Amino acid sequence: MAVSPFAPKALPVLPPLDGVRLAACEAGIRYRDRKDLLLVLLPAGTTVGGVLTQSKTASAPVEWCRARLADGGARALVVNSGNANAFTGMRGRAAVEATVASAAAAAGCRPEEVFVASTGVIGEPLEPDRFKHLLGGLAADAQATAWEDAAHAIMTTDTYPKLATRTAELGGVPVTISGIAKGAGMIAPDMATMLAFVFTDAPLAAPVVQGLCATAAANTFNAITVDSDTSTSDTALLFATGTAAAGGAPSISDATDGRLDAFAEALEELMRDLAHQVVKDGEGVRKFVGITVTGAESDAAARRIAFSIANSPLVKTAFAGEDPNWGRIVMAVGKAGEAADRDRLAIWFGEMRVAVDGERDSDYREETVAAYMTGAELEVRVDVGVGEGRSKVWTCDLTADYVSINADYRS
Amino acid sequence: MAVSPFAPKALPVLPPLDGVRLAACEAGIRYRDRKDLLLVLLPAGTTVGGVLTQSKTASAPVEWCRARLADGGARALVVNSGNANAFTGMRGRAAVEATVASAAAAAGCRPEEVFVASTGVIGEPLEPDRFKHLLGGLAADAQATAWEDAAHAIMTTDTYPKLATRTAELGGVPVTISGIAKGAGMIAPDMATMLAFVFTDAPLAAPVVQGLCATAAANTFNAITVDSDTSTSDTALLFATGTAAAGGAPSISDATDGRLDAFAEALEELMRDLAHQVVKDGEGVRKFVGITVTGAESDAAARRIAFSIANSPLVKTAFAGEDPNWGRIVMAVGKAGEAADRDRLAIWFGEMRVAVDGERDSDYREETVAAYMTGAELEVRVDVGVGEGRSKVWTCDLTADYVSINADYRS
Structure with a gap:
């Protein structure tokens, strides 16, 4: 497949985010000779918000994430490409449960603190036995710098990995926002693009994270289309580790706190960057x-x-x-x-x-x-x-x- | 352009309909070496009903037809291909008025009894001076058998002309329904396909014609799509000459009259036939x-x-x-x-x-x-x-x- 003419000449280098570690490997779920399984470990105290597909035939991982977002806490994220685990009935739910159980064991957390996303073919059973035994090794190998590997592992028909990073001041202290995304086809509004994962060290209460993510998505991921086809699997999650508190960043628990303004602006800018990268890698794109x-x-x-x-x-x-x-x-x-x-x-x-x-x-x-x-x-x-x-x-x-x-x- | 694989091996031959005469010619509106102007003459007493595009940017001819349908009577129909006379402002309205004035003179009727439709490029002024002088000649040449010419003259990117005919019994007397259509692209629901014109000799009051046309369109022209793009020019008109009354067909003025059942069924069948022909000639179609x-x-x-x-x-x-x-x-x-x-x-x-x-x-x-x-x-x-x-x-x-x-x- 020809690489999109909009592919960046150089990929942005994402700085380490204290406590966030990533690892990807070739699990052979569908693709050969490319990474298709990603594990992200998050430090204790990480909060999470997200927007998920409005599809009436949402995938099993989307249903799991929707239920977990109510808790507002996260310690791990597992993503596979090649199979969407969508329209897979009871077996789809069982596959999610097996995946989060293995990931929880590998990350040393509760299954309810594991978020999961799958992208690829719809309707074929996802066999967790093909990859769940690999999660322990990924946890052991996870690195603070493996962003590019992570962005590669979530690709399907994408022709380039999508990464972006920004900094903002929060209460006078610099905080970092970094994210990855994938897109290519089945991209339409009323959702949060195929998959996007954004991470920050800002100390933000879960309802604040949720509000910031939804607001920024409205004019970024929800303002793009490649083909008008809303996916069963669209997932955009924003994880806030809070580790910048150690450097003096204030903990924000009120979504209307004026100190959030610069952060919210940087977040929307980063999400727009990723959303544009998704459209610029739309299948067959030239304009x-x-x-x-x-x-x-x-x-x-x-x-x-x-x-x-x-x-x-x-x-x-x-x-x-x-x-x-x-x-x-x-x-x-x-x-x-x-x-x-x-x-x-x-x-x-x-x-x-x-x-x-x-x-x-x-x-x-x-x-x-x-x-x-x-x-x-x-x-x-x-x-x-x-x-x-x-x-x-x-x-x-x-x-x-x-x-x-x-x-x-x-x- | 390759002919659609669904093109009929032989075109149906439409029988004469008492009092309906047709003529087409090469006016050179946009195309070279093909007929692009159609005039249909209808006998006194013809009633008409129709469904028109729901587009908020409907063309000048559509607006003219919408106003005229309230009257319920028709004596002539003028159709051109190559230019939709859509989004042409005041000049578009003037072009319609010039066209119907010339057609009325040619047909010996009032301008308000002339229906008009245009299909082709949007946004370019339609110059009635290029063709209005031809209408007198068309009226003089009009034949009861020129259906195939008529179906050709309304084509744009269509690869075959679309014709259909049916008979039905009305109060024990056979009546005929014949129609032509064009489609190809910008075909979507909430409308009445690009252009379709159906004619019958059944004696039907105008409100009955309107009701029959709208009902039949719901499951035929309004149940098809080529590309989801609703046109500015969609027009489906049903003309009822009433000439079968001479053979004993009853005049129907009540839309709930049970004697209409067989006619309504035949009409819907004919309109489904034309609608399917439109989809089967969708641009680039193979399935x-x-x-x-x-x-x-x-x-x-x-x-x-x-x-x-x-x-x-x-x-x-x-x-x-x-x-x-x-x-x-x-x-x-x-x-x-x-x-x-x-x-x-x-x-x-x-x-x-x-x-x-x-x-x-x-x-x-x-x-x-x-x-x-x-x-x-x-x-x-x-x-x-x-x-x-x-x-x-x-x-x-x-x-x-x-x-x-x-x-x-x-x-």
Whole structure:
């Protein structure tokens, strides 16, 4: 599979996070000759929050995480790729239980303190006997620096590992936020992308972690789409070890604490970074496109119109063809079902206004806009002329490679 | 462009309908060397009903038809291909007015008795001066037998003309129903496919025509999708000339009249025939797939789940790859947002049950189902295990050819 043209030239190096240790190995769950099993150990006192798929056919690991998030504490994370353990019935639940039991023994914690995520094929039983005996060795081998291995181990059809790191000040003390993600296909809103795991040493009470994660996800992981297909396995978790307290960082237990502002901003920036990396590695991707909708009845209406554009096969194939076919944007606004004043609609490609007041801009020059479309990163803006609502989402083009990848993936 | 593998070996021959005359010509609106302008003349007393796109950015011709349907009478229909006259502002309305004025003069009727439809590129001004002078000649040349010409003249990226005819008894007297349609791309529910025009000699009051058309569209044109993209121009009109009254057919003015049953059935059959022809000529199509959902909370919920499956890029690429990837069906059920009991879900490909009680059927044999997938016409059934709601929709696969066609169409 060709590597995405957006693959970073160099991967960011994530600094150690006190008490967080990682290890990955080749368990042979589905793939040959690549790492597919990840164990992350977390220090005592780690809090956790997360957002999980809204799918009505959520996987067994998602159900486990949803139940565990209520407790708010975490000591270990196990992730496998190659098999999603979704739609696997009672056996799926048993596989999760066997996995967390082995991980708990390896990490020296209770099973309820183990989070688990699986990504890959849906509907095939996941056999924990193929890998649970490896967790003890992973725990023994775990390193504070194995971030790149970890990002590799959670990949499926991804063509590059996704990592990001930021620092922020909390009460005057620097804290670190680092995360990894995977994506590629079955990427759509109403969720928290395929898999994303973010770690910080900030001392944050579990409800604070939960609130920060959900807020940041709304404009990052929940604002992207590759193919409109919401996965059964989407999981984004934020773990806060609290170890920065040793360096003087204040413990935050109130989600409205003003000292969180810089942290929340850095977290959203990091999650947007990871979310963009997911879209930029969308299956068959050649174009990365930001879609901004303004002038809608509400922000929620703007979001729905933006996704109607971002998910339209005809809009996405026009991007692939480098065709400034703004008529298809008009179509996608129309089918969204939200209020829009056709006769006040305006559309921009980059800085160029191509349509205004419900018809083609008299200054429109096809050649100029067509030249803009040859760029790899595009911005489309639409004003629908009825209110103040606005939203921005990110999508990619729909190429023949997307079809080839997905017509052949499982077989 | 390669002709769809579903193209009929022979086109149906539509019989003359008393008083209905048709003519088409090459106006050069966008295409070269093919007919792109159609005029249909209808006898005095013709009633009309129709369903039009729900798009918020509907085209100028759609707005004209919506206003005219309130009157319930029709004497002429003008259709052009190559330009949709959508998102063309005041000039779009003026183009419609110029067109209907010329058509009314040619047909010897009032402008308000002329229906108009346009299909093709969105956002480019339609110049009526390029073709309105041709309408007089078309009226003079119009023939009762020119159905095939008519079906050709309304095509855009369609690879074959779409025609169908049926007869039914009305009060013991045979009446005829004949229709033409076009489709290919920008085909999705909540509408009445791109363009479909159906004609009958049955004597039916306008409200009866309207009711029959809307009911039949619900399970035919509104139950298909090629690419989930609802057009700005979708128009399905049913014209009833009433000329069968001369042969003794009763005039029906009450929509609940039991004598309509056989007619309504034949009409729905004809509209399903045309709707299937549209899907079977979907851009790049290789597979025609029926999706049946049972066991949903309501028929409407079943419809939404069925369309979630039918529109999923991952499901459609799996069909293209002849891959019985039912895990993606599970995903699409889950993302629909409707009630579904994951642990009672069952899935069939053809007669083969592949999943039951929330996991893979123990009798599942990949080879057998994979062999079934090599067929051109496929049936998928899903029972979601919560109620009695059911619905059936039709879709096609998503192929690399769809992408090529749409990446290059306008440029």
